[in-house]
Amino acid sequence: MRTQVCIIGGGPSGLLLSQLLHNKGIDTIILERKTRDYVLGRIRAGVLEVGFAELMREAGVGQRMDTEGFVHDGTVIAYGQEQFRIDFTKHTGTPVIVYGQTELTRDLYDKREETGGNLIFNVDHVVINDADTDKPYVTFEADGKSQRIDCDYVAGCDGFHGVSRQTIPLTVRKEYEKVYPFGWLGLLSETPPVHEELIYSNSDRGFALCSMRNANLSRYYIQCPLSDSPSDWSDQMFWNELKRRIPEEHADKLITGPSIEKSIAPLRSFVSEPMRWGRLFLCGDAAHIVPPTGAKGLNTAASDIYYLYHAMVQFYADKDTEGLDRYSEKALARIWKAERFSWWMSNLLHRYPDQTDFDLKMQRADLEFLRENEASQKVLAENYVGLPF
Numbered sequence: 001m002r003t004q005v006c007i008i009g010g011g012p013s014g015l016l017l018s019q020l021l022h023n024k025g026i027d028t029i030i031l032e033r034k035t036r037d038y039v040l041g042r043i044r045a046g047v048l049e050v051g052f053a054e055l056m057r058e059a060g061v062g063q064r065m066d067t068e069g070f071v072h073d074g075t076v077i078a079y080g081q082e083q084f085r086i087d088f089t090k091h092t093g094t095p096v097i098v099y100g101q102t103e104l105t106r107d108l109y110d111k112r113e114e115t116g117g118n119l120i121f122n123v124d125h126v127v128i129n130d131a132d133t134d135k136p137y138v139t140f141e142a143d144g145k146s147q148r149i150d151c152d153y154v155a156g157c158d159g160f161h162g163v164s165r166q167t168i169p170l171t172v173r174k175e176y177e178k179v180y181p182f183g184w185l186g187l188l189s190e191t192p193p194v195h196e197e198l199i200y201s202n203s204d205r206g207f208a209l210c211s212m213r214n215a216n217l218s219r220y221y222i223q224c225p226l227s228d229s230p231s232d233w234s235d236q237m238f239w240n241e242l243k244r245r246i247p248e249e250h251a252d253k254l255i256t257g258p259s260i261e262k263s264i265a266p267l268r269s270f271v272s273e274p275m276r277w278g279r280l281f282l283c284g285d286a287a288h289i290v291p292p293t294g295a296k297g298l299n300t301a302a303s304d305i306y307y308l309y310h311a312m313v314q315f316y317a318d319k320d321t322e323g324l325d326r327y328s329e330k331a332l333a334r335i336w337k338a339e340r341f342s343w344w345m346s347n348l349l350h351r352y353p354d355q356t357d358f359d360l361k362m363q364r365a366d367l368e369f370l371r372e373n374e375a376s377q378k379v380l381a382e383n384y385v386g387l388p389f
Contacts, residue, residue, distance in 0.1 A: 001148065002150045003028060003029045003149060003150075003151050004026050004028065004152045004153070004316070005021060005026060005028045005029075005151060005152065005153050005154075005155055006028070006029055006031070006138045006151040006155070007028050007029065007155045007157055008128070008138070008154065008155065008156050008157060008158040008163065008164050009030070009033075009157035009159060009164075009286070010030045010034075010119055011032075011042075011284075012101060012104055012105045012108060012298065013301040013302075013304070013305055014157035014158075014283075015030070015108035015112055016059055017155055017283065018030055018112060019059040019060070019108060019111055019112055019115070020055070020058065020059050021309060021313075022117060023058075024313050024316070024317075025316075026312060026313070029119075029151075030112075030117070030118065030119045030120065031138070031140060031149075032119065032120065033124070033126070033162075034122070036121060039105060040106055040109075041102075042102070046098050046212075046213055046219070047072075047097075047198070047299075048069070048096060048097045048098075048099055048299065049096060049385055050095075050385055050386050051299070051303065051306065051386045051388075052299050052302040052386070053065065053097050056104070059108075059111070060111060061107045061110075061111045064103065064107055065103075065104065065107065066097075068214065069098060069099035070098040070099070070212070070214075071095045071096075072095055072098055072197050072198070073197075074087045074089070074197055075088070075197050075198045075199075075200065075384065076195065076197055076199045076200070077367070078199055078200065078201040078202065078246060078247050078250075079201070079203070079364065080202075080204070081248060081249075083247050084371045086380055086381055086384070087377075087381070088381045088385050090381075091374075091377060091378040091381035091382065092378075092381050096384065096385055096386075098211075098212060098213075100213040100214070100217075101298055103213075122143075123140045123141065123142045124141045125140060126140040127139045127140070128154050128156075128163065131154060131167060131280035132278035132279075133279075135150070136150075136152075136278070136279045136280065137150045138151065138154060153279045153281065154279060155281050156281065156282045156286045156287075157283045157286060157301075158286055159284070159285040160285045160289055164280065164282055164286045165272055165282055165286050165287065167277070168272075168274075168277040168280065168282075172277055173277075174272070174273050175270065176269075176270065176272075176273075177268065177269065177271075178268070178270075178343070179268050180266070180268065180346065180350075181352060181353055181354075182206070182223050182267065182350065182351075183224055183225070183228070183265055183266045183267060184224070184264065184267065185221065185230065185238065185262070185263075185264050186219060186263055186264070187219070187220050187221075187235070187259045188219050188261040188262070189220070189256070189260060190216055190217055190257060190260060191216070191218050191256065191257040192216055192218065193210065193212035193215075194218070194255070195210060195250055198210060198211050199246060200345075200349055201245055202351075202367060203245040203246070205241070205244055205245050206222060206350065207221075207222070207223035207293075207349045207351065208220070208221065208222045208223070208242055208245035209221040209222075210250065220242055223350055224264060226266060228264060230262045235262075238262070242254070265292065267291040267293075267346065268289045269289065269290060269339055269343055270288060271287070271288045271332070271335060271336065272286075272288065274328040274332075275287045275304070275327065276324075276328040281328075285301065290339055290342035291342045291343070291345075291346045292342075293342055293345040294341050294342045294345040294383070294384065296341065299338070299386060300334075300338045303331065303335070303338075303389055304335075307327055307330045307331050308331075310323055311323025311324045311326075312324070334389070338383075338387070341384075348363065348366055348370075
């Protein structure tokens, strides 16, 4: 097989890149290790920055997002019984959209199939060959047969555990990492959200987040030890603990119900540099991970896609390699800012096992300063809705 861009990974990043390039007449093939149903079964984030939403519209897959998504003009920050609101529209002129990653991915799959996109599922033993030459190719197994794709470029959108990053030699690659000493226990339930906007809550029992997917599908999280497993927590235990960690005003209105999914996610900050090696380009989780605090994970992937998409269009339309040559530089400049924001939000809202009384006082002072200071609120809002590409 031959294509212009071989995309490793059929999640939202790979699908979005493929559809954007297709609209510009650039041919792609997507290789996905799992099935479509497996990818759609992943329960992930649902807060979209303004830049991500614009990319979806440009790709021609924004209709359902705009119809069914929730436009959020702000978010609530709580600590103990205190709470205040950060007004995104007031401080930035733009909101965010709450639209589940599962639905977003389904829209992208449907569009790629509608436009005849080449997606190959259940691939195994993927190897990226000769990425440091002008003739890269990818080998893999599918349906019990060894296959090969020759291409101009390879886009590694295959996540933290994929093959793309590992293809870059250790002599070239440098990794930066911080592992947090806790996880998030998440519960999905067919219940109405407790509040029309997200609630980020700092309590003396640990962090909690009240989120949503739609008018009758809520997603809640509580900070928990890494040693816990979902089976340690009955639904009733979870609801009781969540109520203890949010202001009574919201706890009293919380509608509970049986969980339809429950899982624990560890928290990590991670960046691998560079994001380009020869004709291989890393995107999304293949190159960087952020804690979910601040909703940057899916959105940082979108910024990578923005830079790579425009760079490839620049090359194929004008034979200009400037965008490709500067891809890693541009992407990393924005990624590190998102890493800083997610790290800062995590420090602001979580309880750490080694925190001293002084540390707790500083955390409280930081929250109260944020509550009282318009400039500080504007900085949070600008980061939350998304820094410009």
